[in-house]
Structures are given as structure tokens and as C-alpha cells.
Amino acid sequence: MPTTRINKSSVDGVRAGLKDVFLWDDKIPGFGLKVTPAGARVYLYQFRLHGGRGAKVRRYTIGRHGALTPDQARSEANRLSMLVAQGVDPQSDKVERKRQSIDLAFPTYLDAFVKDCLAANWKGSASEVEAMLRRYALPALRSKSLPEVNRVDVAAIMRSVKARPALASKLFAVLRYLFRHAVSEGDLVRSPLDGMKPPSVPAARDRVLEDWELALIWEGAVAMGDPFGSMVRLLMLTGQRRKEVAGLPWSELRQADAMWKLPADRAKNGQPVDTPLSTSAVVLLSALAKSEKWPRRGWVISTTGKVPFSGYSKAKKRLDAEIAKLNAGEALERWTLHDLRRTLATGMQRLGVRFEVTEAILNHVSGSRSGVAGVYQRHDWAAEKVRALQSWSDHIEGLLTPFDESNVVQFAEARA
Numbered sequence: 238m239p240t241t242r243i244n245k246s247s248v249d250g251v252r253a254g255l256k257d258v259f260l261w262d263d264k265i266p267g268f269g270l271k272v273t274p275a276g277a278r279v280y281l282y283q284f285r286l287h288g289g290r291g292a293k294v295r296r297y298t299i300g301r302h303g304a305l306t307p308d309q310a311r312s313e314a315n316r317l318s319m320l321v322a323q324g325v326d327p328q329s330d331k332v333e334r335k336r337q338s339i340d341l342a343f344p345t346y347l348d349a350f351v352k353d354c355l356a357a358n359w360k361g362s363a364s365e366v367e368a369m370l371r372r373y374a375l376p377a378l379r380s381k382s383l384p385e386v387n388r389v390d391v392a393a394i395m396r397s398v399k400a401r402p403a404l405a406s407k408l409f410a411v412l413r414y415l416f417r418h419a420v421s422e423g424d425l426v427r428s429p430l431d432g433m434k435p436p437s438v439p440a441a442r443d444r445v446l447e448d449w450e451l452a453l454i455w456e457g458a459v460a461m462g463d464p465f466g467s468m469v470r471l472l473m474l475t476g477q478r479r480k481e482v483a484g485l486p487w488s489e490l491r492q493a494d495a496m497w498k499l500p501a502d503r504a505k506n507g508q509p510v511d512t513p514l515s516t517s518a519v520v521l522l523s524a525l526a527k528s529e530k531w532p533r534r535g536w537v538i539s540t541t542g543k544v545p546f547s548g549y550s551k552a553k554k555r556l557d558a559e560i561a562k563l564n565a566g567e568a569l570e571r572w573t574l575h576d577l578r579r580t581l582a583t584g585m586q587r588l589g590v591r592f593e594v595t596e597a598i599l600n601h602v603s604g605s606r607s608g609v610a611g612v613y614q615r616h617d618w619a620a621e622k623v624r625a626l627q628s629w630s631d632h633i634e635g636l637l638t639p640f641d642e643s644n645v646v647q648f649a650e651a652r653a
Contacts, residue, residue: 243270244307248278268314270302278302280310282317286326297327341424343378343386347371347415354418364502365480366411373397373408383419386429395436405436446580450569452636454577457560465552467525468538472574474518474630476581476598478505479574484545485537492531495519499600510600513623515630549574581629588628594621 240263241247251260253276262268267283280299285292299305299313317327339345347370355363377394378386391412398405409430416428446454455473458466471482481499489498495514501507514522523529525537535542553574561568578599585595597618 243268243280243311248302248307251278262311262314265311265314265318267318268311280305280307280314282314282327284317284321284327286321286324295328341383342380343383344375344380346383346419346424347375350415350418363507365505369404369408369411370415374412383416383424384426386416388429388433391429391433402436402438406438409435444570444572444576444579445583446572446576448636450572451580451633453560453564453569454556454572455633455637456563457556460559460563461552461556463525464538464540464546465549465556467521468546469556469574469577470521471518471538472577473581473633474515474521475512475626476578476629477512477600478578479549480505483538483547483549487526487532487535487537490514490522490531490537492519504600506600506602508600508602510597511617511619511622512598513619513626515627517630517634518626584632585625585629588625588632590625590628591618591621594618594625598622598625 240261242264243260243262247260248270251258251270251272253272253274255274257274258272260270260272269281269283271279271281273279279301282297282299283294284297285294297317299310299317302310305313320327340349351363351367351370355366374394377397378390381390394412395405395409398408413428413430413435416425416430419425420428451473455470458469460466468482471485472479475482475497477497477499481503484503485497489500489503490496491498495518497512497514499510499512501509504510522531522537526532536545538546540546557568582595582599585598586592
């Protein structure tokens with residue numbers, strides 16, 4: 238069995254015969270080149286795993302010449318020889334490497350994670366989390382194998398959301414959950430996030446709008462028009478989340494019993510909720526429908542009816558400009574759409590609404606609906622929610638009754 242240094246010169250010098258021709262390396266035992274009668278050149282590694290000379294000889298195909306250079310093949314043969322010295326079967330190692338390059342490639346693993354884990358176990362909106370991973374993690378990791386992901390990769394992902402503290406905090410938690418799941422499944426030995434400091438949790442906002450501010454926002458939304466103006470008023474009347482209102486399809490609304498039935502897959506916390514519609518909300522929706530009978534298809538807050546509304550940032554700036562016009566040129570102190578939700582919760586407490594009812598309206602799973610109370614308290618507060626939201630609607634209507642251009646100065650004086 239001829240032995241020589243396997244390099245480009247020796248590989249090119251081997252001629253094909255009637256049978257397979259073998260050339261063995263003189264430095265790495267078992268490293269060889271096979272030349273087939275058709276002229277194909279294939280690098281291989283021949284080994285005995287256990288039992289010395291009495292053990293069965295096995296061959297591992299490293300790859301074709303051309304796809305690999307002699308030096309690349311030699312490097313792989315050297316790696317295989319070290320595995321054999323440690324009692325590791327190169328064939329099983331080959332299967333594992335293939336699994337890592339295919340099954341554990343991040344795009345493939347992400348699909349499996351969403352299907353097998355996220356949808357079943359994530360307490361919030363699984364679709365929102367999936368969209369977050371596909372938007373921020375997938376472009377950074379591409380087809381990288383999960384075991385190859387390191388802190389540098391994670392840091393690169395987090396830099397893309399550095400300017401958005403709330404999103405950064407949530408994305409870090411999602412990535413930590415994904416990699417911990419991989420560890421629990423045996424796909425990783427250790428999470429690349431272990432030892433990494435999570436982003437600072439953004440300070441909780443506590444802006445609660447005054448009654449005069451609510452009136453201004455309502456009138457500014459009316460002046461602005463649809464679809465954003467109606468969305469803002471619907472947020473104010475229902476206290477639901479911005480994304481849930483902006484993506485509201487007509488099919489979720491029940492006109493006969495004035496009810497909005499939000500399904501679990503659209504709720505941020507993954508919990509379905511029924512939101513009673515006050516008389517003001519019904520009037521607003523009928524105006525959007527442009528008919529006494531509400532449609533069953535399309536989106537409520539939309540410029541075309543075919544796609545949900547987007548472009549909040551620009552629309553909010555326009556709304557603030559309309560509010561300033563109504564307020565003698567003075568803009569409101571910085572406020573967000575989420576403040577409407579917090580203001581409803583605070584306002585209901587002022588109106589004497591029970592805390593449990595407010596939590597049910599907001600679809601919170603903390604506080605009165607968590608722990609032991611969440612297990613044994615099964616009352617849905619349906620009737621109480623109807624009364625509470627109608628009281629809140631009446632309160633807003635009362636704020637608007639005296640509001641006209643001649644009273645703008647009065648509101649400005651009221652806050653002085």
C-alpha cells in the first residue's frame with residue numbers, strides 16, 4: 238500500500254486504473270486518497286475505533302478533491318484522528334455536525350421553536366414575539382448554527398434596538414427564553430446570554446391625563462379626522478392596547494350585543510377578552526362603518542379597509558398640532574397613546590369602579606387575577622364591565638359638553 242505526502246503534486250500524479258486506486262499519507266495514519274476508475278478523487282479517513290487490530294476497519298468520506306484542497310482534507314483528517322483517539326466515532330460526529338448545520342441552523346430552529354414551544358408556552362402574544370425574532374435576530378444570525386452563536390452575535394442584535402429601551406428589554410427576555418429552551422432540549426450546553434447583563438428596564442411612565450387634556454385630545458382627534466382620529470377616540474373609550482385597536486377587524490365586533498371579542502392570538506398577553514362597547518363607542522363605530530349595519534370583513538381603523546392602519550408617529554404629530562390649535566397654540570405636555578389606557582384605569586377608580594373590574598377591562602393577568610386569586614376567582618365581571626365602561630363614556634361625554642372655542646381659555650386657566 239503506497240504511502241507518500243498527500244499534497245497537490247501527489248494527488249495530481251495519481252492515475253486512474255481498472256479498480257479503485259488508493260494513496261495513503263505518510264504522516265497521518267488512515268488519511269488517504271481514493272481515485273475511482275472514472276477518475277474521481279475522494280479524500281477519506283480509515284480507522285479502527287475499538288479493539289486494536291482485531292477491530293473492524295471503517296472508512297469515513299471526507300470529501301471530493303476540488304471541493305476540498307489537500308491541506309483542507311489533511312486538517313479534517315487530523316481532527317478525525319483526534320476524535321478516534323478520544324474514543325469518538327467520526328460517523329456519529331458527522332451526523333451531529335450535519336444536525337447542527339441543518340436542524341440547528343437558526344432559521345430552521347426558529348421555525349421549530351415557534352411551532353413547538355412559543356405557541357404553547359409563551360404567556361404573552363406569541364405572534365408578536367415571533368415577529369420580533371424574525372425582524373431583529375434573524376437578519377443578524379442568518380443561517381448560523383445555534384451552538385455557534387456567541388455573545389458577540391447577541392450584542393450585535395441588541396445594538397439594533399439600543400435606542401428603544403422597552404423593546405430592548407423585551408427582546409433580551411425573548412432571546413434568553415429561546416436559548417434556555419435550547420439548553421433544556423439538549424441542543425446547547427450553555428446559553429450565549431449566560432453572564433450577559435440585561436438592558437436596563439425603562440422607568441415606568443406614570444402620566445395620567447387631566448380631564449381638560451382628555452377633552453382637548455378628543456376634540457383634536459375629531460378635527461384630525463379618520464382613521465387615526467377615530468382610533469384615538471376608540472382607545473380613550475375602551476382602554477385597550479394600541480396594537481389591538483389599530484388591528485381591529487370588523488369580524489371581532491358583535492353589533493347586536495355591543496361587544497368586542499378579542500381572541501387570544503391578537504391579545505398581547507395571549508388571553509382573550511370581551512370588551513363591552515359603550516353608547517359612544519357604538520356611535521363611533523357606526524360612523525366608521527358609514528352604515529347602521531356594521532360590515533363583517535375588513536379592518537375598522539384603515540384608510541382602505543384592506544389593511545390595518547400604520548404610521549402612528551406621523552399621525553401623532555399631526556394630532557398634537559391640531560390640539561395646539563385648540564389650546565391657543567400651546568402644546569400638551571409630552572404624552573403617549575398608552576397614557577389613554579392608564580388614564581382610563583385611574584379614572585375608573587375615581588368613578589368608584591372596583592379594582593377587579595378595571596383589571597378585567599384592561600385584560601391584566603397580574604394583581605387581582607394572579608396567584609391564588611387567579612386560580613379560584615372565575616367571575617368574569619361581565620355585567621360590571623358594561624356599567625363601568627358606560628360610566629367612563631358618560632364621563633368623557635360630560636367633559637365635551639361645554640367644550641368649544643370660546644372655552645379654550647377657561648381650560649388653560651383651570652390648570653394654572
